[in-house]
Amino acid sequence: AMNDEETVALVAGGHTFGKAHGAADAEKYVGAEPHGAPIEQMSTGWKNTYKSGVLEDAITSGIEGAWTPNPTQWDGDYFEVLLNYDWELTKSPAGANQWIPTEASNARKAPSAGGNGTQALMMTTADMALKMDPEYRKISERFHKDHKAFEDAFARAWFKLTHRDMGPKDRYIGPEVPSEELIWQDPIPKVNYTLSDADIEKLKKMILASGLTVSELVKTAWASASTYRDSDKRGGANGARIRLEPQRSWEVNNPEELNKVLTVLERIQKEFDGEVSMADLIILAGNAAVEEAASKGGYNISVPFSQGRGDATQEQTDVESFSYLEPLADGFRNYMNEKLDVADEDLLVDRANLLSLSIPEMTVLVGGLRVLGANYNNSNHGVFTDKVGTLSNDFFTNILDFSVTWDAANSDEKEFIGRDRATGAMKFYGTRADLIFGSNTELRAVCEVYGANDGEEKFVRDFAKAWTKVMNLDRFDLK
Numbered sequence: 001a002m003n004d005e006e007t008v009a010l011v012a013g014g015h016t017f018g019k020a021h022g023a024a025d026a027e028k029y030v031g032a033e034p035h036g037a038p039i040e041q042m043s044t045g046w047k048n049t050y051k052s053g054v055l056e057d058a059i060t061s062g063i064e065g066a067w068t069p070n071p072t073q074w075d076g077d078y079f080e081v082l083l084n085y086d087w088e089l090t091k092s093p094a095g096a097n098q099w100i101p102t103e104a105s106n107a108r109k110a111p112s113a114g115g116n117g118t119q120a121l122m123m124t125t126a127d128m129a130l131k132m133d134p135e136y137r138k139i140s141e142r143f144h145k146d147h148k149a150f151e152d153a154f155a156r157a158w159f160k161l162t163h164r165d166m167g168p169k170d171r172y173i174g175p176e177v178p179s180e181e182l183i184w185q186d187p188i189p190k191v192n193y194t195l196s197d198a199d200i201e202k203l204k205k206m207i208l209a210s211g212l213t214v215s216e217l218v219k220t221a222w223a224s225a226s227t228y229r230d231s232d233k234r235g236g237a238n239g240a241r242i243r244l245e246p247q248r249s250w251e252v253n254n255p256e257e258l259n260k261v262l263t264v265l266e267r268i269q270k271e272f273d274g275e276v277s278m279a280d281l282i283i284l285a286g287n288a289a290v291e292e293a294a295s296k297g298g299y300n301i302s303v304p305f306s307q308g309r310g311d312a313t314q315e316q317t318d319v320e321s322f323s324y325l326e327p328l329a330d331g332f333r334n335y336m337n338e339k340l341d342v343a344d345e346d347l348l349v350d351r352a353n354l355l356s357l358s359i360p361e362m363t364v365l366v367g368g369l370r371v372l373g374a375n376y377n378n379s380n381h382g383v384f385t386d387k388v389g390t391l392s393n394d395f396f397t398n399i400l401d402f403s404v405t406w407d408a409a410n411s412d413e414k415e416f417i418g419r420d421r422a423t424g425a426m427k428f429y430g431t432r433a434d435l436i437f438g439s440n441t442e443l444r445a446v447c448e449v450y451g452a453n454d455g456e457e458k459f460v461r462d463f464a465k466a467w468t469k470v471m472n473l474d475r476f477d478l479k
Contacts, residue, residue, distance in 0.1 A: 001184070001321040006157035008130055008139045013154035015067040015127060016078045019113060022064035022094035023057045024050040030059050055114040062096035065122035066110035079144035081107065082131050087123055099123040160184055167233025171476050183318050188239040189310040193275040200305060203276065204288040206268050212261055214289040214389040215373035219333070220261045221286020221471065222374060223253045224279075226332065227325050228473040230356040235325050236474025239312035240279035246323050252335045252376055279309030283471050290467055293372055293391035299460045304468050306478055327351070331433035332369050335376035336414075344414065344432035345440075355473065361466040363437060363446040367395040368463040370434070381415070382434035393459045396451030398428065399438040406435060 002010065031037060034045030041047060051057040068077040085105040092098050100120050101107035109118035130136045143150035160182070166172065169185045181187045195203075207217065224242040227235030241247050243262050249255050265281050276284075287303040294301045328337045331348025340347070352362040366382075373388040375381060385394035398404065398418075404427055409415040416435055418428035437443045450459040472478060 001318070001324060002157065002160070004135055005139055005153055006160065008136055008143065009150065009153035009157045010161065011126060011130060012078050012082075012140070012143065012150065013158065016071075016074060018071055019066035019110070020063035020122070020124075021058035021060040021113075022062040022092040022096055023059050025094055026059050026062055056112050056119075058113065059094060062092060062094035063098050063122065063124060064092040064094065064096075065098070065100075065119055067121065067123060067127065069108040069110050069121065071110055076144065076147045076150070079140055079150075081121055082123060082127060083140060083144055085121075087128060087131075092122075097125060099125070099128055156182075165232040167474075167476065171233065183316065184321060186234060186239065186312070186318075187316045188312050189316075191275075191277055191280075191308055191310050195274070195276060195280075195307050199272075199274055199276075200284065200307075203268070203272060203281065203284055204291075206272065207265075207281075207285045207288050208292055210264050210268060212264055212285075213373075214293050215378075216257065216261050217285045217289035218293075218369070218372045219254070219374045220258060220265075221283055221289070222332065222369065223247075223258065224282050225286075225471045225473065226330065226351075226355065227327075228470070229325065229354045230473070231354060233474070233476075237283050237471060238279055238309045238474045239316075240277065240282060240309070241312055241317055241322065242282065243278060244312065244314050244317050246319050246326065250326050251337075252327050252330055252333065254377060276307075277309055277311045279311055280307050283309065286467075286471065289372075290391065290464060293389055294460050294464070296387075296390040297392050297456070297460065299391070299457060301460060301464050303464050306472055306475060308475070308477065330376070332366055333374055333376045334370075334379060334381045334431055334433055336431070336433075345436040348433045348436070355470055357466070357469075359442060360446050360462070361469065363443055364450065364459060364462045365466050365470070366433070366437065367393065367447070367450060367459065368467070370395045379429075381429050381431045384418075384428050384430075384434075391460055391463065393450050393456040396437075396447045396455070396459070399434070399447055400444070400451045404428065406430070 029048055029050035031047040032045060034043045037045035037047065048059050050059060068081060070077060085101040085107050087099040088102050089097060090100050100122050107121055110121055112119050130140045143153065164184065168188065169181055220242070224240065225237040227247065229235050242253070242258070247253065248258065265278065265285060269276060269278060269281055284305055287305050290303050291301055327335065328340055329335060329344065329347035330351055331344055332351065336344055336347070357365070368391060370382045371385045371388065371390065371392055371394050373383065375383065382395070384398035385392060387394065403421045404418045405421050406416050406418050409417050414432060416430045417426055418430060419426050437447050449455055
């Protein structure tokens with residue numbers, strides 16, 4: 001998620017150095033990739049048989065030439081030549097589209113890669129956009145006039161590019177960590193309170209007496225924590241950005257219901273005779289709901305709670321950047337954006353992977369969330385129980401039940417109806433994200449463990465463990 005200034009800085013800074021290689025037609029002269037290359041190439045591949053195969057004879061992108069007259073020097077020549085020369089479209093020796101200065105520009109040249117002679121400068125169409133696009137041009141002209149501003153912008157954009165997948169600043173180590181905190185690092189204020197066991201129990205009682213249902217509390221905690229992406233360590237419950245834009249308005253979070261829950265939790269936060277962040281309170285509420293649901297099923301469990309989450313402000317939240325975290329599908333809540341044409345089960349596995357979940361963890365969470373009534377928009381898809389809000393293994397016993405037959409409800413085979421085999425009476429509705437647990441042999445094997453006559457207690461305890469893992473995915477201070 002780079003803004004216009006960062007985009008211009010990265011393109012210009014990257015093209016201040018080096019050259020592109022397209023000395024000849026790659027189809028004719030470049031061999032197979034490492035996997036397909038002959039054994040004697042020892043996994044190097046892409047053997048170039050054009051002349052020497054290196055320096056001015058190299059072939060990579062197919063674009064040929066350097067962007068600046070001094071491609072080994074950090075200077076301001078990139079904007080100097082881009083803005084002050086006229087450019088015309090041509091073809092590289094490899095056949096790629098690229099731009100070269102017009103003859104009337106009387107342009108300077110770049111040294112050849114081998115050091116013998118010179119060659120014409122070139123620009124790609126991406127480079128030309130920095131001159132032709134009105135907004136990009138404004139930035140380019142400013143950087144051309146103020147080289148220090150360009151240097152600072154490039155340094156910041158490069159730092160962002162190379163650290164974007166490392167998560168919050170707290171994960172950085174070493175003596176060169178910058179002291180400045182940047183908004184793209186998703187800053188979160190530290191907390192300075194410690195809740196006692198008595199405080200935690202008091203808050204749980206306040207939450208369970210608030211009138212909010214188990215389903216509402218579980219859905220809110222899941223919505224807060226499940227934004228986490230292990231791919232770039234973003235998202236998660238810390239910061240309580242579920243109460244801020246854009247997350248507060250995401251369709252998957254049922255904004256109207258979410259606002260109701262947040263309003264009640266904010267009231268509890270104010271009435272509590274101590275200090276607690278909304279981030280901690282949301283997760284504690286979810287934990288209390290899971291414990292209550294287990295108690296309804298006859299199991300007395302304690303869901304671990306790790307306090308210490310802070311509350312981010314709207315000013316500390318880059319709305320555009322966070323918008324990319326919005327789930328287009330969440331099989332754990334049986335949510336699927338209607339515009340998507342991808343199998344529900346594939347997107348469920350993708351979401352589980354982002355949450356770093358194992359196959360059993362994914363399975364136990366889906367089964368638990370279904371019976372807890374955590375579905376998007378309170379749908380009854382996959383809710384294979386008549387005890388919604390009780391943590392039972394009903395999802396598994398019913399998905400395994402051969403007395404239930406399933407048929408597609410429509411031609412796109414995304415929704416299904418389960419009927420009593422003997423009477424034909426409708427019993428359940430399900431989606432592909434539900435039926436996959438009975439259809440896939442590996443998932444079915446896990447379901448058979450939790451759906452066994454003696455499997456419910458294991459299910460309850462495994463669910464609590466997997467739930468706790470998701471609630472703490474972004475708690476890097478605990479790892």
